[in-house]
Amino acid sequence: MNQKCQVASLFFDMGYTIRVPTLYDQVIESEVDNYPKAYKLQWMPLSLITDEDKPNVMSKLARDARTIETRDEHLQFGYDSFMSLEKFKENFPPENEEKGYTTNEAEYFAWCTIVEYLGRHFQKFLIRFKEDAKNLDTNKIPSLQIRSLFIFYKYYIHGQSPGKSDFMDFAHVSYSPYVNVFVTERNVFNVLKHIKSIGHMLTNTEILHVTDFLKELSA
Numbered sequence: 028m029n030q031k032c033q034v035a036s037l038f039f040d041m042g043y044t045i046r047v048p049t050l051y052d053q054v055i056e057s058e059v060d061n062y063p064k065a066y067k068l069q070w071m072p073l074s075l076i077t078d079e080d081k082p083n084v085m086s087k088l089a090r091d092a093r094t095i096e097t098r099d100e101h102l103q104f105g106y107d108s109f110m111s112l113e114k115f116k117e118n119f120p121p122e123n124e125e126k127g128y129t130t131n132e133a134e135y136f137a138w139c140t141i142v143e144y145l146g147r148h149f150q151k152f153l154i155r156f157k158e159d160a161k162n163l164d165t166n167k168i169p170s171l172q173i174r175s176l177f178i179f180y181k182y183y184i185h186g187q188s189p190g191k192s193d194f195m196d197f198a199h200v201s202y203s204p205y206v207n208v209f210v211t212e213r214n215v216f217n218v219l220k221h222i223k224s225i226g227h228m229l230t231n232t233e234i235l236h237v238t239d240f241l242k243e244l245s246a
Contacts, residue, residue, distance in 0.1 A: 051170060051201035058168045059145075059152050065167070068205045130184060133227065137175035141165045166228075169204035173228050181218045208233045210240040 058066045088094055128136045142163070145153040156163040165172050177200050182189055189197065196215050203209045203219060209232050211219070216236045223229040235243075 051198045054170045054201055054205075055168065058170060059149050062152070063164060063167045128179070128183065133176060133179050136179045136183065137172055138163075138165050140175045140178065141168065141171045144171060169228065170201040173204050173222070174201055176222050176227055177215075177218055180221055181214070203232055203234075204228060206232060208235060208240075210235045210237050212237055 054066075054068070142153065142160070142165075153163075165175075174197060177197065178189075181187070196211070199211070200215065200219070209219065209229075211234070213236060216234060219229060219234045223232070223234060
């Protein structure tokens with residue numbers, strides 16, 4: 028498992044080789060800046076983190092001020108942006124008007140929510156498609172695409188709303204199109220496996236439940 032498990036990352040120079048995840052909104056910025064070219068992330072084998080010669084690497088990383096600052100930025104962005112998903116519902120068809128979006132319209136739902144998001148945060152980018160919106164291929168912004176499909180299958184079709192405790196799941200899902208193995212807990216695992224099974228995304232990503240991952244890691 029160590030040789031194939033990889034994480035999206037940036038360098039932190041802490042006296043040894045280690046990288047930490049980028050903020051998921053930074054991934055989106057890079058996707059937008061590179062559109063329509065495929066954006067690539069750097070990778071790091073998990074074996075570097077679990078190197079027996081450096082058993083305190085992760086504890087040192089967790090205490091590092093830059094790690095703490097990055098986590099606080101994550102949470103603040105989530106509070107400001109993710110929790111405003113309630114506002115998205117104003118743009119969704121009412122529940123009893125043609126039953127809203129159906130499962131056959133998941134891709135259209137994703138496109139609509141991404142356009143709304145880009146309009147709030149990336150107006151200069153979105154204006155490029157003013158004359159011909161159909162040219163906006165949201166599959167080329169994969170972190171937003173997977174997030175929008177995740178929202179659809181976890182919340183929208185079940186008539187549910189996200190809670191504050193859901194934000195970090197939502198943020199981490201953004202990385203899933205970029206890794207070959209994505210480890211997560213049961214609820215997210217089930218949603219991503221469904222998305223993968225119907226061929227929307229994640230064709231090159233193995234989705235693992237954290238329990239199965241730990242069993243394989245210790246084998």
